[in-house]
Amino acid sequence: MTDIVSSKRVIPDRLGSKTSRLLASWEVLLFGVAVLIFVFNSFASPYFLNAWNLSDATFNFTEKAMIAFAMALLVIAGEIDLSVAAIIALASTAMGAAAQAGIGTPGLVAIGIGTGLVCGAFNGLLVAGLRLPSIVVTIGTMSLFRGISYIVLGDQAYGKYPESFAFFGQGYVAWVFSFEFVLFIILAAAFGVLLHATNFGRQVYVIGNNEFAARFSGIPVERVKFILFLLTGVMAGVASVCLTSRLGSTRPSIAQGWELEVVTMVVLGGVSILGGAGTIAGVVIAAFVMGLVTFGLGLLNVPGIVMSIFVGLLLIITIAIPIIARRIKEMSR
Amino acid sequence: MKLAKKLALGVAFAFAALTTTMTTAASAADMKIALVVKSLGNGFFEAANKGAQEAAKELGGVQVIYTGPTSTTAEGQIEVINSLIAQGVDAIAISANDPDAVIPALKKATQRGIKVISWDSAVAKEGRIMHLNPSSNDLIGKMCLTLAKNHLEGGKGGFAILSATTTSTNQNTWIGEMKKQLKDFPGLNLVTTVYGDDLADKSYREAQGLLTSQPNVKVIVAPTTVGVLAASQAVKDAGKIGQVYVTGLGLPSEMAGAIKSGATKEFAIWNPIDLGYSATQIAYHLVKGDTDAKPGSAIKAGRMGSIKVGDNGEAAMADPFVYNAKNIDEFSKIF
Numbered sequence A: 001m002t003d004i005v006s007s008k009r010v011i012p013d014r015l016g017s018k019t020s021r022l023l024a025s026w027e028v029l030l031f032g033v034a035v036l037i038f039v040f041n042s043f044a045s046p047y048f049l050n051a052w053n054l055s056d057a058t059f060n061f062t063e064k065a066m067i068a069f070a071m072a073l074l075v076i077a078g079e080i081d082l083s084v085a086a087i088i089a090l091a092s093t094a095m096g097a098a099a100q101a102g103i104g105t106p107g108l109v110a111i112g113i114g115t116g117l118v119c120g121a122f123n124g125l126l127v128a129g130l131r132l133p134s135i136v137v138t139i140g141t142m143s144l145f146r147g148i149s150y151i152v153l154g155d156q157a158y159g160k161y162p163e164s165f166a167f168f169g170q171g172y173v174a175w176v177f178s179f180e181f182v183l184f185i186i187l188a189a190a191f192g193v194l195l196h197a198t199n200f201g202r203q204v205y206v207i208g209n210n211e212f213a214a215r216f217s218g219i220p221v222e223r224v225k226f227i228l229f230l231l232t233g234v235m236a237g238v239a240s241v242c243l244t245s246r247l248g249s250t251r252p253s254i255a256q257g258w259e260l261e262v263v264t265m266v267v268l269g270g271v272s273i274l275g276g277a278g279t280i281a282g283v284v285i286a287a288f289v290m291g292l293v294t295f296g297l298g299l300l301n302v303p304g305i306v307m308s309i310f311v312g313l314l315l316i317i318t319i320a321i322p323i324i325a326r327r328i329k330e331m332s333r
Numbered sequence B: 001m002k003l004a005k006k007l008a009l010g011v012a013f014a015f016a017a018l019t020t021t022m023t024t025a026a027s028a029a030d031m032k033i034a035l036v037v038k039s040l041g042n043g044f045f046e047a048a049n050k051g052a053q054e055a056a057k058e059l060g061g062v063q064v065i066y067t068g069p070t071s072t073t074a075e076g077q078i079e080v081i082n083s084l085i086a087q088g089v090d091a092i093a094i095s096a097n098d099p100d101a102v103i104p105a106l107k108k109a110t111q112r113g114i115k116v117i118s119w120d121s122a123v124a125k126e127g128r129i130m131h132l133n134p135s136s137n138d139l140i141g142k143m144c145l146t147l148a149k150n151h152l153e154g155g156k157g158g159f160a161i162l163s164a165t166t167t168s169t170n171q172n173t174w175i176g177e178m179k180k181q182l183k184d185f186p187g188l189n190l191v192t193t194v195y196g197d198d199l200a201d202k203s204y205r206e207a208q209g210l211l212t213s214q215p216n217v218k219v220i221v222a223p224t225t226v227g228v229l230a231a232s233q234a235v236k237d238a239g240k241i242g243q244v245y246v247t248g249l250g251l252p253s254e255m256a257g258a259i260k261s262g263a264t265k266e267f268a269i270w271n272p273i274d275l276g277y278s279a280t281q282i283a284y285h286l287v288k289g290d291t292d293a294k295p296g297s298a299i300k301a302g303r304m305g306s307i308k309v310g311d312n313g314e315a316a317m318a319d320p321f322v323y324n325a326k327n328i329d330e331f332s333k334i335f
Helices: A018-023 A026-044 A051-058 A062-076 A084-100 A105-129 A134-153 A163-170 A179-196 A199-209 A211-216 A221-247 A258-268 A280-299 A304-331 B002-019 B043-059 B074-087 B103-111 B137-151 B169-184 B200-213 B225-237 B252-261 B272-288 B328-332
Strands: A172-174 B031-036 B062-067 B091-094 B115-119 B130-133 B157-163 B188-195 B217-222 B245-248 B266-269 B298-300 B306-308 B314-316 B321-324
Touching (some): A026 A304, A051 A179, A051 A280, A062 A199, A062 A221, A062 A258, A084 A105, A084 A134, A084 A258, A105 A163, A105 A221, A163 B103, A172 A179, A179 A221, A199 A211, A221 B074, B031 B043, B031 B074, B031 B272, B043 B062, B043 B272, B062 B074, B062 B272, B074 B091, B103 B115, B130 B272, B137 B169, B137 B217, B137 B245, B137 B266, B157 B169, B157 B200, B169 B188, B188 B200, B200 B217, B200 B225, B217 B225, B225 B252, B252 B321, B252 B328, B306 B314, B321 B328
Parallel strands (some): B031 B091, B115 B130, B130 B314, B157 B217
Antiparallel strands (some): B266 B321, B298 B306
16 A cells, blocks of 8 residues: 555635635626726727717617626526527517507517517426426527518518607617616616525525525526526517617617627626626626727727627636636645 | 625716716818728728728828628627717718618717718618619619520520528619519529528528529529629539539629639629729718719719719619629739
């Protein structure tokens, strides 16, 4: 027998102080990045620090962020919904058809959100009811929902929306604060409370960390998941109302590729793609970071392809920094 | 703590908003004309930019901002338009990904004093002052049919159309014109229309599908540069050169290989350099106030002569130009 090699392990007798833990947190790091980008943009372009321009810039992310809030909860619970952009297309098509038939603004909003609800319920039923993997289900429904839009519309477009409908995507609540931006703030607060201050929110974390244990603790896992898909569908419906109103028209290619941007926002916001961890505040900051980066680079007339490279690098760097920092800390021990 | 962070962010935002509300009044030394394209990295639009730069040099005191989204989406173009409004450009000349969806953003630009015109792919009437067509749509439709006829023995036989997306404004207009004028070409028979979404791989697969499942198709007409190139490749790979021909609208630099291999005898395109040049000229004269571009008026466009604005505020630049083995080498160097 050889000697037993014992490695020295350190178990800290207490966690670091509250401030040091806070400073090392993802949200603070990301907030630092956001401030840096803000300052950089202010110097790089004379047009950046302008109330109306910044207000215009918020439209680049508010709709996607609305979905990202619900998606964050879903990802924390260990699931994902890749059909959100297709739900936008289908909800927009439904609203367009209804508008053509002469239905008024309140009816259109109800139809848009209702379509999102039905789509979400369909996803939820397949994932929670039949226990199918969500990534497979939602890749399928992604083609299904958008496919229906293409069948209905083909190369046509719906464009006859009532004038009052334009408020959701083009209206302002007060001064430079658009309806979309105000809704974004309200939804951020609502989802923050739901995730961080309710039993439901705790259950979402538990399911994401250990679904098996969650079941044994009497958490209705399937019901929670179903509700999360429902919520995501509804938020996609809300985003569809805003986007359709902003564009003033519907084509089946609307919001193409948004599902990946929404997931990027969620991951950049520090939500663990493996589930079990993440905050709404992180997603809010991530939304601002992405909005500020694209708008700032847009002002400098940086080509879109360079912009996507930049967002990709940002994502990799912000994910890598905490891991590298931890490695260095471990090595120096 | 999270609330504090959120508040801090809000305060930063509000502070920035409050301190500088009036910075848009930039010292406008140069006139800024934005050339907004469907997507970057497309040879056609790079060539248009070349023409725009040429016009800028000729006119003097003009800065051309060549920009566009990465993928051909209306949402991407709206983000670009918003940033151009923020920069306070003098004119926007856009080739639109969607004739309707960009209108609210362009209306906002107009409200802030920016002259908006569209070129190549049109914006619906209420979103722009005028639209510059590279050619007239009926001439393009006729040209496509003539090309198909020239590839068929005795001008008789079946052909198929390989288009871009089902929502592409340009392609749908031209296909409509082709269908309308088909009666003037008694030998021609349109078998089917397929869509390659302006993606090289999808267009290639659609062309392959035509080669295998439609034996009546002797000519593939692709009114898009991506489609015509992918279809020529598909014909070459299938070893069907001489049996099935490809023609349509393509870029000389990309199509040179297809002409050499014999998959294509001739194809047509207008000159994108001229198009970018004319769009810039028109935008310049609108900003200067030399013209209002109302239907019936004529706008001076440098070396392109005078361009007449017709009904619906639409103008046609020139006839499409045919490229074949004789002139391909000369033009493939240009664009």
